[in-house]
Amino acid sequence: MKKTLCLLLFFLFFSAGFAQTVLENLPPSVSWFQINTPNFRILYPEGFDLEAQRIAGTMERLYRAEVRTLSGRPFKTSIVMQSRAAQSNAFVSILPRRAEFFTMPAQNYNFIGNNEWLDMIATHELRHILQFAHANRGISRIAYYLAGNYGLSAVSSLAVPQWFWEGDAVATETALTTTGRGEIPHFGLVLRTNFLEGRVFNYHKQYLGSYKHFIPDHYVLGYHLVSYLRWKTGDPLVWDRITADAWKWSLVPFTFSNAVREETGMPITKLYREMAKDLRGMWEVSDSVKETPARRVSPRSTTAYTDYLYPQVLRDGSVLAMKSGIADIDQIVLVSPDDDRKLAVIGLLYETGSLSAGGTRIVWNEYRFNPRWRRNTSTVIVAYDKKTKRKWDVTGPRSRYAGAAISPDGTKVVTLSSDTTFRHNLVLLDVESGRQLRVFNNPTNALYSMFRWSENGSLIVSLKTTSEGKSVVTIDPATGEEKEILPPSERNIGYPLLTDRYLVYNAAFNGIDNIEAYDMETGITRQLTQSRYGSYNPELSSDGTQLYFNRQGRDGMDIVTMPFKPESGIPINPADSKPDPLASALVAQESNFLAEVNNTSQPTAYPSRRYSKLSGLVNPYTWGPYIDNSLAQVDVGFTSQDVLSTTRVSAGYRYDIIERTGEVHAELSYQGWYPIINAGVRYGRREDESTLSLGSESRRRVDFAWDEIGVSGGISVPLLLTRSKYLTTLTISNSVGLTMTRDFGSTITTNTGTVIEGTDRYVPANDTLFFLYRDITDYGKLISNHFSVSYTHALKQSHRDIYPKFAQFLDFESFSTPFGGDYKGWQWTASGTLFFPGLFRHHSVYVSGGYQESLERVELDAYAFRNRLIKPRGYSYPQNTQFFTVSGNYAFPVWYPDIALGPFLNIQRVKLNLFFDYGEGEGQEYYYNFDSGRVYVLDTGTRYQSAGAELTFDVNFFRTLPQFEIGVRAVRTEPNVFTTGGWVYELLIGNIPL
Numbered sequence: 001m002k003k004t005l006c007l008l009l010f011f012l013f014f015s016a017g018f019a020q021t022v023l024e025n026l027p028p029s030v031s032w033f034q035i036n037t038p039n040f041r042i043l044y045p046e047g048f049d050l051e052a053q054r055i056a057g058t059m060e061r062l063y064r065a066e067v068r069t070l071s072g073r074p075f076k077t078s079i080v081m082q083s084r085a086a087q088s089n090a091f092v093s094i095l096p097r098r099a100e101f102f103t104m105p106a107q108n109y110n111f112i113g114n115n116e117w118l119d120m121i122a123t124h125e126l127r128h129i130l131q132f133a134h135a136n137r138g139i140s141r142i143a144y145y146l147a148g149n150y151g152l153s154a155v156s157s158l159a160v161p162q163w164f165w166e167g168d169a170v171a172t173e174t175a176l177t178t179t180g181r182g183e184i185p186h187f188g189l190v191l192r193t194n195f196l197e198g199r200v201f202n203y204h205k206q207y208l209g210s211y212k213h214f215i216p217d218h219y220v221l222g223y224h225l226v227s228y229l230r231w232k233t234g235d236p237l238v239w240d241r242i243t244a245d246a247w248k249w250s251l252v253p254f255t256f257s258n259a260v261r262e263e264t265g266m267p268i269t270k271l272y273r274e275m276a277k278d279l280r281g282m283w284e285v286s287d288s289v290k291e292t293p294a295r296r297v298s299p300r301s302t303t304a305y306t307d308y309l310y311p312q313v314l315r316d317g318s319v320l321a322m323k324s325g326i327a328d329i330d331q332i333v334l335v336s337p338d339d340d341r342k343l344a345v346i347g348l349l350y351e352t353g354s355l356s357a358g359g360t361r362i363v364w365n366e367y368r369f370n371p372r373w374r375r376n377t378s379t380v381i382v383a384y385d386k387k388t389k390r391k392w393d394v395t396g397p398r399s400r401y402a403g404a405a406i407s408p409d410g411t412k413v414v415t416l417s418s419d420t421t422f423r424h425n426l427v428l429l430d431v432e433s434g435r436q437l438r439v440f441n442n443p444t445n446a447l448y449s450m451f452r453w454s455e456n457g458s459l460i461v462s463l464k465t466t467s468e469g470k471s472v473v474t475i476d477p478a479t480g481e482e483k484e485i486l487p488p489s490e491r492n493i494g495y496p497l498l499t500d501r502y503l504v505y506n507a508a509f510n511g512i513d514n515i516e517a518y519d520m521e522t523g524i525t526r527q528l529t530q531s532r533y534g535s536y537n538p539e540l541s542s543d544g545t546q547l548y549f550n551r552q553g554r555d556g557m558d559i560v561t562m563p564f565k566p567e568s569g570i571p572i573n574p575a576d577s578k579p580d581p582l583a584s585a586l587v588a589q590e591s592n593f594l595a596e597v598n599n600t601s602q603p604t605a606y607p608s609r610r611y612s613k614l615s616g617l618v619n620p621y622t623w624g625p626y627i628d629n630s631l632a633q634v635d636v637g638f639t640s641q642d643v644l645s646t647t648r649v650s651a652g653y654r655y656d657i658i659e660r661t662g663e664v665h666a667e668l669s670y671q672g673w674y675p676i677i678n679a680g681v682r683y684g685r686r687e688d689e690s691t692l693s694l695g696s697e698s699r700r701r702v703d704f705a706w707d708e709i710g711v712s713g714g715i716s717v718p719l720l721l722t723r724s725k726y727l728t729t730l731t732i733s734n735s736v737g738l739t740m741t742r743d744f745g746s747t748i749t750t751n752t753g754t755v756i757e758g759t760d761r762y763v764p765a766n767d768t769l770f771f772l773y774r775d776i777t778d779y780g781k782l783i784s785n786h787f788s789v790s791y792t793h794a795l796k797q798s799h800r801d802i803y804p805k806f807a808q809f810l811d812f813e814s815f816s817t818p819f820g821g822d823y824k825g826w827q828w829t830a831s832g833t834l835f836f837p838g839l840f841r842h843h844s845v846y847v848s849g850g851y852q853e854s855l856e857r858v859e860l861d862a863y864a865f866r867n868r869l870i871k872p873r874g875y876s877y878p879q880n881t882q883f884f885t886v887s888g889n890y891a892f893p894v895w896y897p898d899i900a901l902g903p904f905l906n907i908q909r910v911k912l913n914l915f916f917d918y919g920e921g922e923g924q925e926y927y928y929n930f931d932s933g934r935v936y937v938l939d940t941g942t943r944y945q946s947a948g949a950e951l952t953f954d955v956n957f958f959r960t961l962p963q964f965e966i967g968v969r970a971v972r973t974e975p976n977v978f979t980t981g982g983w984v985y986e987l988l989i990g991n992i993p994l
Contacts, residue, residue: 022718023645023671024374026084032644034611039063039074043611043643044081047421051103051118052081056606058122066126066172068593069236071244074133078643083420086350086367086377086400088112090121092128094149096621098643099125104379104418107403107449108353109463109494109506110186113179114470117447123176127169132156134240138248147624148638159250160243162961163207167222168239171230174223174583175590178469179492182223183583185508185534189552190216191224193533195280197554203272204900208956211800211909212896214305214326214556218961224582228275229264231585238263253958254903282581283511292529294551294560298335302327304800307557308335311539311548312357314386319548320362321559322346322355327841329725329796332362332384335559344384344391345725345796352403354450354495354537359410360387361431368397371719372674375645381415383431395434397723403449406431408457414477416448424448426462428477440480451475454498455540461485461498472496472503485520491574497538502566504528504538504547509577515549517566526569540564613672616642618649632657637665646672654684661685663708675715678735682710688776692748694927698766699751704776706744712737714786726806731790736783736819744778762860762928769927769936774864775879780822782863787814794835802891802911803844807835815865825863827854842893849886856881858926858935872917872944874971874984880921880940887917894951908963909954919944942976952988965990 026045033049035042035056042059044052059079067073078098088106092099105117112120135156136144143151157165170187174180181187194201199213209215229238245259252258257268264271297319298308306325313319323333323340330346332355350365357363363383370376381394381404394413395401401415410431417427417439426440426448442448444466451462460475469488475481485503486493497504503518509527513534518525529535533552540547547564550557623638637652651666663684670677686708693699714735721728746758756764761778765771794807809832816826831850838845850869855862864879871885891913900906922941929936952967967988975981 022374022676023641023648023669025645025671026082026375027373027674028672030084032611032613033608035606035608037606039076041076041078042081043078045083045420048081048083048103049608051422052608053605055079055081055101055118055122057603058119059126062123062126062176065176065590065593066123066130069172069590070127070130070134070168070240072130072134072136074129077129080643082375083422084376086379088117088402090125092125092132094132094153094621096619096641096643097149099129101125103422104400104402105424105447105449107416108351109450109492110184110353111181111351112449112465113177113181113184113492114465114490115177115179116465116467120173120177120180123180124169124173127172128165131165131168131243134243135160135247135250137244138250139252140247140250143250147626148620148622150622150626150639151624155250156247158958158960159246159255161207161218161222161256161959163218163222163225164239164243164256165222166219167224167226170219170223171226171586172590174227175586176594178490180583181219182227182586183580184492185511185513185580186536188216188220188224189513189534190214191220192279192283193552193554195276196283196532200273200276200280201898202900203269204903204906204956204959205898206272207959208906208961209908210896210898211326211893211954212898224279225272225275227582227586228278229271230589231582232278233264234585234589236589257903289512289530289532291531291551292535292562294529294549294562296558296560297337297548298559299337299339300553300555300558301339303555305556307550308333308340308559309550309557310353310355310537311335311550311559312355312362313539313541313546313548314357314360315542317542318386319559320355320357320386322364325556326799329798332364334386343386343389347382347724348722348727348796350379350402352450354403354405354452356405356413356452358406358408358453361385361406361410363394363404363406363413363431365402365404368399368723369720371721372717374720381413381429381434383413393434394429394431399434401427403451405452405460407453408455412437412477414451414453414460416451426451426460426475438477438480440475450495452496452498455544456500459498461496461503463493463496464488472505474498486518489574495537497540499540499544504540504566506536506538507574509572509574511578511580515547516572517569519566524571525574526566527572528566528569530570613642613644613646616644617647619643646670654682659687661687675717677713677715679713680711682708684708690773692763692765692771694765694769697751700763700765701749702763702773703747703749704745704761704773705747706776706778707742709740709742710737725796727792727794727796729790729792732788734785734787736785739777739782739784741777741779741782765927768929768931770930771925771927772860772862774825774862775866777823777863782823783817783819783821784825784865785814785816785818788812798842800842800893801844802842802893803846804835805837805844807833809833813868817863823861823863824857824859825855825865827852827865827868829868831869838890838892840892844889844891846889846891847887848889850884852880852883854879854881856924860928871921872919872946872973873915873948873969874917874946874973874986875944875979880923882922883919884921885917885919885944887915889913889915903959904957906956906959907953908956911952911954911967913950913952914948915950916947917945940977942978943974944976945974946971948972950988952990 031046037056037060040059042052042056080100082100083103085102086104087102088104090101106112140155143155170181174182242259242263246256249255260268304327308321311321319335321335324330330349331342332344333340348367365379366382368378368380378398380399383394384391404413404415406413413429413431417425425442428438447465448462464471464473469490471488472486474483494506507516514527515529515535515538516527536550538549546561548561551560619642620638620640625636634655635652639650641648648669653664655662663682665682667680688704690702692702716733718731746763748756748763762770762772789812791810794804797804811831814828817824829852833848835846852869894912895910897907920943925938927936948971950969952965955964969986971984973981
């Protein structure tokens with residue numbers, strides 16, 4: 001049983017979709033350079049030399065520190081500096097082996113802390129590089145030898161949960177940087193809230209997620225589990241031993257939990273419960289604090305987790321905020337204690353941790369995309385005017401602006417420009433036109449963040465991060481003069497607000513974020529709020545008498561208000577704040593390692609030289625066997641992709657499980673030009689099986705077999721057109737294919753057992769008539785052209801939405817034979833799906849339909865392309881030359897059970913879809929009497945109609961994050977010329993994320 005289960009898991013996780021994908025890269029005009037160090041190769045675009053040199057030294061220094069607590073020596077890894085991408089992110093992959101650093105610094109102080117951006121992501125991502133090296137042992141190493149990096153990636157991800165991968169990286173980031181996320185209370189805010197509110201969910205729900213409750217992601221769970229066990233045991237190598245054992249036996253079911261039990265004496269579920277109990281004990285001390293009285297001004301009408309973030313008070317006293325949550329997409333709302341009113345829906349938000357309003361206007365940042373080049377992205381400033389209800393982009397689609405603060409009169413906006421060479425400058429813009437009014441000098445290239453205008457609009461206040469720490473400064477927008485209010489320190493201050501006398505801001509004290517006020521006349525710091533979980537984002541009323549802020553509650557962030565009396569706050573000394581026990585343990589365990597590394601000399605600079613894209617085009621990263629998404633084909637071969645993601649090559653032997661035939665194949669996709677160039681070649685044996693019947697007494701089985709050579713080539717232009725709340729794509733493709741057939745043979749078995757051999761695609765249907773199989777070729781050349789256009793336009797979805805509230809998915813395809821050859825045929829298909837909201841929240845109505853028409857031809861050289869439309873559910877069908885179909889569906893959630901059946905199955909959501917399908921087909925089948933020369937025609941036109949229901953379950957298997965959709969379908973079909981109708985029951989396996 002164990003051996004069978006291991007094999008099942010092996011093939012399940014080795015299933016891979018190697019279909020054509022759009023690689024994310026930069027245009028060919030970008031020149032690349034490289035720096036080689038003992039353990040890394042830094043690839044960077046022209047102009048990024050200074051930071052590339054610095055990151056080369058940083059990576060080598062961090063490598064010597066991080067390898068002390070996670071054994072394994074990685075292969076030399078390429079670090080690709082993506083300086084033209086506006087995301088503040090990074091990742092590591094071994095498909096192929098590389099790391100990509102997106103160099104745009106984050107603005108949100110609850111993410112970046114006081115760190116230098118590149119140092120922070122280097123610390124985090126290096127840990128992932130070491131994790132993959134550590135995983136390459138035992139059975140995982142065998143998987144690597146058999147299937148390359150894909151094999152290693154699949155079994156290592158199966159063996160060890162994703163929360164460890166990310167939690168261990170966050171723990172390392174916390175130990176080796178000035179303020180890693182583990183030291184920032186906001187990072188674990190929701191976990192803390194849930195635990196202290198009595199929501200200590202079971203391990204499966206806490207890790208795998210929920211549609212019923214808001215669960216912090218696996219980064220948060222992972223950090224707390226990893227740091228907790230290191231704190232509990234005092235052993236920095238405890239996870240090194242656990243994961244070494246788990247990865248050594250990676251295909252043994254529940255190997256990770258077994259390794260945890262071996263090390264700690266308890267399974268992972270019990271370790272989680274112990275952690276929850278101990279963390280509640282730590283946190284309940286501060287939980288006894290009485291909260292500062294404040295009046296709630298945002299609604300709280302549902303238990304669905306909802307945040308009303310970044311309150312902004314306009315001159316008329318109205319309060320705007322950003323609403324988001326488990327059931328809502330990001331939107332700007334006007335709030336009151338009883339309700340909220342939607343003003344504008346935010347597009348793809350560039351998260352800065354702030355909003356800004358002035359006059360009647362509010363501004364924020366969104367992403368914009370180069371239509372073709374996925375690694376060339378932008379961030380723009382978007383404005384909305386509450387009075388005129390107008391929404392517009394303040395800046396152009398190619399700008400790189402992070403953060404936005406609008407002046408109190410609503411005419412100017414200050415922002416940070418971060419260019420592709422890592423230079424940062426505060427910039428003053430006109431809100432209406434986006435015209436630059438002033439660029440402020442930044443000779444030290446400090447990072448300015450969370451800038452805001454003073455209450456009277458005469459100054460700009462900003463956080464300023466340098467190698468010395470984070471300070472708070474003011475800048476005169478007229479002269480550019482800068483003055484320091486708070487000197488640099490390691491305290492993670494955020495969201496500054498400046499009045500004539502006070503600097504108000506967020507900061508953590510004793511592990512809780514609260515709002516403090518610094519008296520610029522006396523130098524005294526006072527805490528203005530006391531919160532159970534945290535208070536954030538201070539804002540003053542227009543008359544300066546009321547303080548508005550966010551306060552974390554059981555079901556999300558509320559907006560509350562209280563009188564602004566800073567002199568009544570509690571005086572505090574920030575130096576008296578108690579450190580977090582878990583983070584302190586990590587820092588103590590790593591400090592000796594880091595000190596040793598810092599005392600080790602290393603080169604001040606490494607040689608740099610131009611990088612030739614041609615030199616890395618051949619880069620095999622996966623080989624051996626894998627199964628495609630359909631589970632119908634097994635491939636033994638290799639796949640290659642360069643680290644700049646311009647070229648993908650695959651080749652091998654493919655076995656079709658259904659046909660029981662094999663072929664050799666090779667494919668090339670070059671994506672370094674604006675149009676993607678695709679080419680492929682294949683050669684192998686083909687087989688097909690069919691049933692031919694002119695009546696119950698003349699039923700015949702038909703088997704075909706032949707050798708086939710196929711050559712194809714084409715271009716594709718995939719465009720990403722998103723610039724609003726709608727996710728929009730357009731893809732235009734055209735390809736030409738050549739199919740050559742030889743050694744064609746047919747075998748016809750009659751119902752009496754007689755066997756008839758043939759060499760053509762027309763076969764005897766009875767003693768006098770022959771039937772032509774028009775969808776296969778039996779000789780010569782089929783030269784075909786395939787043109788397609790695909791368009792998608794879909795509203796963003798909340799976590800609970802099954803489908804978008806509004807969306808359009810439209811497709812057009814055309815097949816033809818315009819270039820000659822031995823066959824003639826054409827077919828075109830138009831199809832689409834439209835989505836609309838249902839009667840209640842998260843309900844969806846969607847209508848699908850399509851029309852297809854193809855060549856009707858009696859001649860023997862006719863070729864029929866395969867059907868591209870789906871007929872109504874419950875039917876199988878012949879080929880039609882004309883077909884129309886329409887389907888109406890109503891889908892809705894039934895239950896959010898959050899039920900775990902042991903470690904095997906976790907059920908998150910139950911859904912029901914009610915449907916009605918209708919279709920009409922027209923077509924003819926031809927039967928040939930070659931003796932008389934006559935052709936007989938059989939009309940295949942008919943009507944299809946069915947209705948039924950689909951009950952589906954969103955589930956996780958074996959404690960793994962990928963979510964599967966499984967279910968059943970019951971459909972009632974109406975009779976037509978091909979079927980007597982009746983009930984049909986089917987098993988559904990959809991949304992398989994392989």
